[in-house]
Amino acid sequence: MGKGVEEGEVRRREVSIQICGLQFAYEGQPPLFAEFSLNVSPGSRCLLVGANGSGKTTLLRIMAGKHMVGGKDVVRVLNTSAFHDTSLVCSGDLAYLGGSWSKSVGSAGEVPLQGDFSAEHMIFGVEGVDPVRREKLIELLDIDLHWRMHKVSDGQRRRVQICMGLLHPFQVLLLDEVTVDLDVVARLDLLDFFKEECQERGATVVYATHIFDGLETWATDVAYIRDGELKRAEKLAELSELSSASNLLSVVESWLRSETKSTAKKVVKPPTRPSRPSPFDSTFRPSRHMAYYR
Numbered sequence: 001m002g003k004g005v006e007e008g009e010v011r012r013r014e015v016s017i018q019i020c021g022l023q024f025a026y027e028g029q030p031p032l033f034a035e036f037s038l039n040v041s042p043g044s045r046c047l048l049v050g051a052n053g054s055g056k057t058t059l060l061r062i063m064a065g066k067h068m069v070g071g072k073d074v075v076r077v078l079n080t081s082a083f084h085d086t087s088l089v090c091s092g093d094l095a096y097l098g099g100s101w102s103k104s105v106g107s108a109g110e111v112p113l114q115g116d117f118s119a120e121h122m123i124f125g126v127e128g129v130d131p132v133r134r135e136k137l138i139e140l141l142d143i144d145l146h147w148r149m150h151k152v153s154d155g156q157r158r159r160v161q162i163c164m165g166l167l168h169p170f171q172v173l174l175l176d177e178v179t180v181d182l183d184v185v186a187r188l189d190l191l192d193f194f195k196e197e198c199q200e201r202g203a204t205v206v207y208a209t210h211i212f213d214g215l216e217t218w219a220t221d222v223a224y225i226r227d228g229e230l231k232r233a234e235k236l237a238e239l240s241e242l243s244s245a246s247n248l249l250s251v252v253e254s255w256l257r258s259e260t261k262s263t264a265k266k267v268v269k270p271p272t273r274p275s276r277p278s279p280f281d282s283t284f285r286p287s288r289h290m291a292y293y294r
């Protein structure tokens, strides 16, 4: 084995995801990310938090190689460019579970999850899978293989989607709030499964969420994004606010509330309208323009 390969392996173990000076804008839009950098180390369970529209989904999709960005060194996942090296996804080393009802299964592309298929057909259709892992996931997610995908509930469909996404033992898993439809038991069991995968195999999970139940003891790191800018990236154990606040929800709430306040300060007040006449004023006469004052 060559020295270069060994060095590559060492780097791979030091950092799972490396984003350095990312710049990204949707077509015709102002830049969402400008000089964004973030490192995530192996074995981490990193929460991605931020207000609606702050850029979490876009960032996950960039890490998943779904958007082309700059050069090959800007976004590295397992020391490879996720966009340029499709083997990362095809091998199952990099898995992305997003909100849509479809699943990228290796080179098979996007598989719809709402047709008249059985859960068994969907799950057993994924090739090259360890049957023991498959059984474990079916049991964990309490999937009935006879479910017809067009007749199941959102939560049941989501279970099948998650199962298919986890069949291959990923090295990096990107989760865009996919637990939202799951009941409490399924969600907590799934979080335990992810924790086990990180602790036993050194896998890395990045999880964008607005639901913080049970995450204080689950996550190792938190990254807070505001308008495409990384405001905080810390180990949860070192998060000073967490010792004084009762839970992670309160900490994130305070971050987002201070954001709202500082944004509110920036809002330019519209020019004041002429005061409208009060119906209690004796000079008041209903006007055909009144609707505009609502």
Ligand SMILES: Nc1ncnc2c1ncn2[C@@H]1O[C@H](COP(=O)(O)OP(=O)(O)OP(=O)(O)O)[C@@H](O)[C@H]1O
Binding pocket: 026, 027, 029, 032, 050, 051, 052, 053, 054, 055, 056, 057, 058, 059
């Ligand atoms: N396909 C798109 N084309 C243009 N702009 C987009 C597109 N997708 C997202 N955006 C914009 O990019 C910004 C970030 O969106 P993104 O979905 O990444 O935010 P988010 O943090 O995941 O939000 P949420 O918490 O609501 O899921 C938003 O202002 C959004 O309007």
